[in-house]
Amino acid sequence: MGNVVFQHVYKHYKGEPNPAVNDFHLEVADGEFLVMVGPSGCGKSTTLRMLAGLEDVSKGNIYIDGKFTNYVSPKDRDIAMVFQNYALYPNLSVYENMALGLQLRKVAKHEVELRVSRAAKMLEISHLLTKRPAQLSGGQKQRVALGRALVREPKAFLMDEPLSNLDAKLRAQTRAEIIKIHSQLQTTFVYVTHDQTEAMTMGTRIVVMRDGRIQQVAAPQILYDEPSNKFVASFIGSPQMNFIDGIIASHEDGFYFENRRLRLPLPKAYARHLQGMSQGLPNSRRQVVLGLRPEHVLCDADALQAEPYGEWQVQVTVAMKEPMGSDTYIHTDLGGTAIVSRADAHIPVRIGDTIKLVLRMDKVHLFERESGESLLLRGASV
Amino acid sequence: MTQLPPPKLSQLSRTLELFRSFQKPLFLRLSKLKRVSISKSLLIVCFIGLAFFMLLPIIFLFNNAFKPMNELFLFPPTIWVKEPTMRNFEQLFLHAGAAVVPFTRYLFNSVFVVFLSLVVVILVSTMAGYVLSKHRFHFKGLILSMIMLSLMFAPETVAIPRYLIVSSLGITNTYLAHILPFIASPVAVFLMKQFIDQIPDALIEAAKLDGANDLYIFTRIMIPLAAPAVATISIITFQAVYLDIEGSTLYTTKETMKTIGFYVSSLTINLQNSVAGQSMAAAAALLMFIPNLIMFLLFQRKMIQTMLHSGVK
Ligand SMILES: Nc1ncnc2c1ncn2[C@@H]1O[C@H](COP(=O)(O)OP(=O)(O)O)[C@@H](O)[C@H]1O
Ligand SMILES: [Mg+2]
Numbered sequence: 106m107g108n109v110v111f112q113h114v115y116k117h118y119k120g121e122p123n124p125a126v127n128d129f130h131l132e133v134a135d136g137e138f139l140v141m142v143g144p145s146g147c148g149k150s151t152t153l154r155m156l157a158g159l160e161d162v163s164k165g166n167i168y169i170d171g172k173f174t175n176y177v178s179p180k181d182r183d184i185a186m187v188f189q190n191y192a193l194y195p196n197l198s199v200y201e202n203m204a205l206g207l208q209l210r211k212v213a214k215h216e217v218e219l220r221v222s223r224a225a226k227m228l229e230i231s232h233l234l235t236k237r238p239a240q241l242s243g244g245q246k247q248r249v250a251l252g253r254a255l256v257r258e259p260k261a262f263l264m265d266e267p268l269s270n271l272d273a274k275l276r277a278q279t280r281a282e283i284i285k286i287h288s289q290l291q292t293t294f295v296y297v298t299h300d301q302t303e304a305m306t307m308g309t310r311i312v313v314m315r316d317g318r319i320q321q322v323a324a325p326q327i328l329y330d331e332p333s334n335k336f337v338a339s340f341i342g343s344p345q346m347n348f349i350d351g352i353i354a355s356h357e358d359g360f361y362f363e364n365r366r367l368r369l370p371l372p373k374a375y376a377r378h379l380q381g382m383s384q385g386l387p388n389s390r391r392q393v394v395l396g397l398r399p400e401h402v403l404c405d406a407d408a409l410q411a412e413p414y415g416e417w418q419v420q421v422t423v424a425m426k427e428p429m430g431s432d433t434y435i436h437t438d439l440g441g442t443a444i445v446s447r448a449d450a451h452i453p454v455r456i457g458d459t460i461k462l463v464l465r466m467d468k469v470h471l472f473e474r475e476s477g478e479s480l481l482l483r484g485a486s487v
Numbered sequence: 488m489t490q491l492p493p494p495k496l497s498q499l500s501r502t503l504e505l506f507r508s509f510q511k512p513l514f515l516r517l518s519k520l521k522r523v524s525i526s527k528s529l530l531i532v533c534f535i536g537l538a539f540f541m542l543l544p545i546i547f548l549f550n551n552a553f554k555p556m557n558e559l560f561l562f563p564p565t566i567w568v569k570e571p572t573m574r575n576f577e578q579l580f581l582h583a584g585a586a587v588v589p590f591t592r593y594l595f596n597s598v599f600v601v602f603l604s605l606v607v608v609i610l611v612s613t614m615a616g617y618v619l620s621k622h623r624f625h626f627k628g629l630i631l632s633m634i635m636l637s638l639m640f641a642p643e644t645v646a647i648p649r650y651l652i653v654s655s656l657g658i659t660n661t662y663l664a665h666i667l668p669f670i671a672s673p674v675a676v677f678l679m680k681q682f683i684d685q686i687p688d689a690l691i692e693a694a695k696l697d698g699a700n701d702l703y704i705f706t707r708i709m710i711p712l713a714a715p716a717v718a719t720i721s722i723i724t725f726q727a728v729y730l731d732i733e734g735s736t737l738y739t740t741k742e743t744m745k746t747i748g749f750y751v752s753s754l755t756i757n758l759q760n761s762v763a764g765q766s767m768a769a770a771a772a773l774l775m776f777i778p779n780l781i782m783f784l785l786f787q788r789k790m791i792q793t794m795l796h797s798g799v800k
Contacts, residue, residue, distance in 0.1 A: 159692050180698040192689035196711040206697035253697075 107170050107183075107260030107293045109133040109156065114165035116151050116317075124163070125151045127317035133261075138287050138294045140308030142301060143340070148317040149297040153263050156295065157186050170260055180209075185254035186263040189270060191246040193238040193253075200234040203253045217256075224255040227286070244275045248282075255286070261293040268303065280307060301341050305329070313337045335477035338396050338470055344434055346398050347444050350474065352391045353379055362395050362466070366440045370416055372467045378481050379471075393480065396470035402446035403463040404435060404454070414463040423458045437462065545776075552576075552773035559765050575770035582754075582767055588742045590750070597729065597747040600665040604728045605721055607670050612720055616679025617709050621691055631680075637673040646733065653738050664738035665746065669728050675720045682716035683709065718789035725782050730775075751775050 109132070116126035126148040133139045141149045154160040156167060158179035167174045169182060185206070193202050200221060207217045225231040228248045238246055247267060254262055264283075268276045284307055287294050298304055304311050305325045313320040313328065313336075321333040332338035338346045351364035353371075360371040360379050371379070408414055421437035421444060428450065435446045435454060439462075446462060454460055471480040546566060551559065553571040583590035618624075619631060649668055658664045686709070694704045710717070735749030755768040 157692075157696060159695070179692075179695045184696070186693070186696050188689040188693060190687060190689055192687065192693040194690065194694070194708055196708075205694075205699075209698035209703070253693075257697075 108135040109170075109261060109293060109295065110166075110168040111152075111156075112166040112168070114152070114155065114167060115163045116148070116155060116160065117163045123317065125317050126155070129165070129317075129319060131312065131319065131322060133293060133295060135293055136291045138284075138296065138307060138309045139312065140296045140298060140304040140310070141312045141314060142298055142304035143314035143320075145299050147314045149299075149314055150265050151317075152314075153186075153265055153295060153297050156261075157184060157263055158182050183260045184263055185257045185259040185261075186265070187247075187250050187254050187267045189266040191238070191243075191250045191270075193246055193249055195238050197237075198234065199230065199236050199238070199241070199249050199252075202238065202249055203256050206253065206257050220256040220258070221252075224252040227255065228252050228282070243271055244279065247271060247279060251283070251286070259292070261295060264294065264296045266298055267296075268298075269300075276303075283307065302343065305341065313340060315340075331479075331482055332396075332470065333479050333482050335394055335396065335472040335479075338472070338479075342398060344399050344445050344447070346396045346470070347402060347442075349395045349397070349439070349442050349444075351393060351395060353393055353471070354391070355379075362393070362469075362471075367419060369419075369464060369466055371469070374467075375471070375481065392474035394472045394474055394477075396472060397464055397468065399434065399445045399447040401465040401468040402444055403465065404446050404448050404460055405452065408463045409461055411463075414465070417464050417466050418461050419464060420459060421462055423454050423456050423460060426454070426456060545780075548773055548776055551769040554766075554769065556762065556766055559769060560762075575766040579754075579767040579770045579774075588745075592743055593745060593747040593750040596662075596665075596744065600662060600734075600746060601725060601728045603662070604666045604669045605724055607666065608672055608675055608724045609717055609720060611670055612672060612675035612679045613710060613713060613717065614705070615676045616683050616713075616716075617705055619676070619680045620683040620686075621688065634673045634676055638677060646737070650737050658738075660739050660741050660744050662744070665728075665731075665734040665744075668734065669724065669731075672720075672724065674723060678720060678723075679713065679716050682713055686712050715789040718786035722782055722786050726779060729778065748775070 111129050111131045114126060114129040115124050117124045129148075129152055141152060143149055151160060155162050156169075158174070158177060162175050169177075169184070174182060194205070197205065203221045203224065204217050207220065212220075221234070222231065225234060228251060230245060230248050230252060233241060233245060233249070238249070241249065247270070250267070267283075268279055271279060280303060283294075283296075296303075296307060298307075305328075308325055310322060310324055311328050312322050315336055321328060321337045323331070328337065328341050332341060335348070339348070349362075349364065349367070351362050351367065354361045354363045354368075358370075359373060360376060362369045362371055403409075403414070409418065419439060421439045423435060424438045424443070425436040427434035427436065430450065432450050433448050433452055435448050435452070437444045437446065437460070444462065444464075448454075472478060473480060543566070550566060550568040552575055553573070554568045555570055555572045555574060558565065558569060580590070619627065619634075653659060653664050653667065656667075658667065690708060691704055694708055699707070730748050731746070732749045732752050735745035739745055751768075751771040751774075754764065754771055
């Protein structure tokens, strides 16, 4: 029981020219795992802290569970928060750390014991209950911090980069743990991270933020397949999407993506989004950035032979190989533009080779050069 | 007081580590010594020498108190006592017993004043330090810079305004006159603020979400974490109040309201020239010093922690 509503929320810090959070407008459904992702300094923590009541809201309204919450004090919001640096009380034992929130809320003693031992069992920290935080490893500390939130049984869990201080292996482990906890509890989670992998793997919905503004809100796969602007496209996905500058040209036989070195026909299906684009407009108004994911840049023999890909071939030189085990990232140079291809692990190319690539124009994204907005989604959203 | 750059800090803590290892049993120490390099052992020798040099006045003080008259007046003066005697103490107690105000009255005044000052200074500085460090409010910057500013005044320069304040409050010849000037301690507030600064905000925020109010956060989370800083402040305040004679000379005229620090210093001043005065002064100096020493030994470890944390040398 805990949906969260942000209505045009702003945060102005004193002495800062730009708002840290700018018109944040979003509804988080009950039981949802919402991830806020974005580069550092984009206002994720500030948003979360406003929801927690640790930061005043400058403008706009926040509702938790239907209740207007702007002026409710943190302790009365019935939410629990997990911090990046654990924030365990160093002078209390693990048990006391977990129990404090309940004791302060005057929960009966046997109930406290029950909830703490249940959470401890769930997180496999039962054997640590008498220890002090200083005696624990980073991973154990973060589990205790999770446990402290769990025992509260709050309306919503807020987590601010809880895994950032852990090493890679532990991070993956704890990530799985949190996903498991969410599926068991079915409570609302609002999770902040700067790591797109974390966002993609954990969220049922993802909010991408930049400079205090929401860029896109969507389920992970949609975010990946249909980024609404160039920033989202570049932020989500690893290795990053390839970007090539050019213009849209219209010829008798359809639309083309062109620049000084390339002239690639665009599939007919794109025509409807590009109609307004190229009828008699000057070149400057037709400037676009073409975006293409590395897995849609092909360099294997089959693809080069394939019939429909014939006109999408380009010649490049191999600049670097990045073997990942399962596959290899081939970094190539297309007349000054870097193009990365995700290729088979055993592909026989060497650095310095001149090879042919297929740029799958049926998978491209097109963004307006200036605004960065997606041309293909523009039609869809209107 | 200067800011210590991080690399130097770690060096300092390594040196401290080195010293700490000397508290281990002898055989452990020796086995450890074998492994240290030449430059390190040179450093150790240097530090031992330095430590001994710093210890000299204390050794001298202890020896002096037990020296018979003839040794006290030896020239050049010696450090070690040859024929220890308790005569100096006997004389001191005889003299004190014959005084108008009994010795115990001075002692009581001192204990009372020191105790009350300690309690109030700790209370005020921890609360002020907490609020200045972790709360946002108007004129915080101004208040902080005023505290910094007041750190820069030599105590002599404020003696007259302080006297004017004490006398206009009408508290001369009361215990309050001894205590009040020490309560407003910028050093204590500053130290406390510096120490609390490095306690992460997230800890307080977590407690807020757990349902703790400000008082709970302050008493149950801040104070336990700030214990080393409290120890430091206790030592500083104890020494300042215990050795203070300004309160007794300026703010009190009644002999019954004066403290033991004043009594001892008056002994040494008044009786400086007399032969008996020298011996009594030697004994009194030791007696005055012992509580100081005890305080320091009790809190020294915590105090070093504070100094390392707050970046204050
Ligand atoms: N207490 C503060 N005072 C002033 N500016 C702040 C404060 N906290 C954060 N900011 C600014 O607000 C912006 C967003 O910060 P934050 O929400 O912490 O970003 P994120 O968590 O996404 O990295 C940053 O530019 C940061 O400098
Ligand atoms: Mg942050």
